[in-house]
Amino acid sequence: MNAYRLKPLSFPWPPVLYGLAILFALLADRFIGILPSVMPNGYLFYAIGALLVAVALFLDLWAIKTLVEYRTTVMPHRGAQRLVTSGPFRYSRNPIYLGYTLITLAIGFLTGNAWFFVAAIGAAIVTTVIAIRKEEMHLLARFGIDFEHYCQRTRRWL
Structure with a gap:
């Protein structure tokens, strides 16, 4: 098949993977619960979580805006029309997935649920294997x- 018509994924897995990671963290805390709470200083961890949410949202919105400006797809299961290397893509080849990871970590800080840290790392690994390599x-x-x-000068994550 022609490389211009190939699609990287048959389904947009990354948002689903991060949604499952969040569900896992919530269920693991409820039913397993062996990890300690991350709230020794509630205000500090709440501030870190809020900052991570702000950074993640800014990063995701900046990446989406950049993709739209270059008239290429935002959806991970559609073929790219252009190689975008500016905006947040100058610093990370996957700024949207980095934003998802930061949101997952932020929820851990905001809720005091340490399972979110495990879930964020797991989701990043699974996203790399299932989606990023194919993309x-x-x-x-x-x-x-x-x-x-582009790969030589820009890291996959950070």
């Missing part, structure tokens, strides 16, 4: 050497 193969097939150069 990168799509971008490599679609944009070739330009994508390789």
Whole structure:
């Protein structure tokens, strides 16, 4: 099949994966509950959580705005029309997924549920294996050497 018509994913997995990670953290805290609470200083952890929410929302909105400006898809299961390397993509090849991870961590700080830290790391690993690697193969097939150069100067996560 033509590289221009290939789709990286058949389903938009990353939002679902992070939703499942959040559900896992909530259920694990309720039914397993062996991790200690992360609230030794409630105000400090609440402030960290609020800051992470703000950073994550800013990052996600900035990434979406950049993709829209370049007239390429925001949806992870659709083929990219353009290789975007500016905006937040200058610092991370996956700023939207980084935002999802930060939101998951923020919920852990805001709720005092340490399972959210486990869930955030797990979701990032699973997203890398299930989605990011396939998306990168799509971008490599679609944009070739330009994508390789981009990968050399920009990290996958941070």
